[in-house]
Amino acid sequence: MEKRAIRTPFFVVNPKAYLYGEKALELARCADRLAEQYDLDVFFTGQLVDLPALKRETKHLIITAQHMDGLRPGAGMGHVLPEALVEAGVQATFLNHAEHAMPFAKLAQAMARADELGILTIVCADTVEEARALAMLHPDIMVCEPTSLIGTGKVSGGDYMAATNEAVKSVSPHTLVLQAAGISTGEDVIRAIRSGADGTGGTSGIVAKPDPCAALEEMLTALHQIKEEGK
Template sequence: MLFVNFKTYEEGSGPRALALVHALEEVSTQTQIKIIPVVAVLDAETIATASKLEIWVQHVDPVEYGAHTGWTLPSELARIGIHGVFLNHSEHKFEDFEALTNAAKICQSQNLKTLIFAADIKELKLILKLKPDFVAYEPPELVGSTTKSVASEKPEIISTAAEIAKTARIPLIVGAGIHTSKDIKRSLELGAVGFAVATNIVKAKDPKSATMALLEGF
């Protein structure tokens, strides 16, 4: 399983986002590996309508219908056909655990799947109490790196995180600098079941080839 986070990269926005999703569809069909595009809210409805893949978004807010100017409603994402959401990514963390808890509960009430990010083992243990569909370990200092990865720099923590997540019966996703098939292979050996990637694919000159190369690690 591969989550591809489009972030707010120009290459993953607007018409280019749709083109990227179509490239990922082709790769998923060829490899039979599940690929989940995680798109910006502005592009979500267009892409969800046009793609056969399971489309997620990068963040939601802990609110329901009402006077919440500028916030993102989980209920509206569910209405337009979004399947799931990232929560607590290092680039968009919640202000406190209560806000994260509320967001997770609202998503669950709307049948939106959740992947909640943890920066360390302490945070991972807290997040598992929320019973997300997936939990991710992603050390923030390695996010966006194209030379180092969590697999190369912190393999022992992946192993520990995998054991903790397995005990809670929640699949572990790993991210932060994952950019080679060796990173994928090593992380799977350590207990991860999927990956969250971004830069290496979204900003690649040939995203389809980059994705194919990465998936050789499965």
């Protein structure tokens, strides 16, 4: 199966383990409506048990696993089987997030399996050096965010964004770069894209707000604005 082509700028809604079940579906329905309204590619991650429902209840989102292993059908108790994700309608997966780091060999194995099955790979890196090294594996998307800033509401500095963007593109020009640390407002979204990133996204900047749907709408409105400016 061929991987889905991604239009830029794109956005990732990543509720992690903050939302699950009906609350996750509620935000997904909001994201689905906004993705259609603004004609944007929007990734939406979910708990493994919620992924089939997220796929069934939305039409415009790129349903994304928060992790995947590189095994094949057979033995592998407790691991996330790539074929099962495809069966559930998943089109992308995060790999090597700071909260679920992977040894290099395991990461490479999982990426190879994703390539076999047409699953987009969203690989996370912390430092400029790590971003450059992991870009050698040619992920579809590289998430560049300092581990120290995850969940803090503090946005990566402009120098970090520019350096990681350049590090990834210099090694793997076709890899899309996502700058996501601390994104919590429309202004943060604009700043990230103007740094040269292909996409951005958020977690606590969305789910920790009194009205997550309104927070997401502010961000996607800003993303749509900068997309229109670039036409």
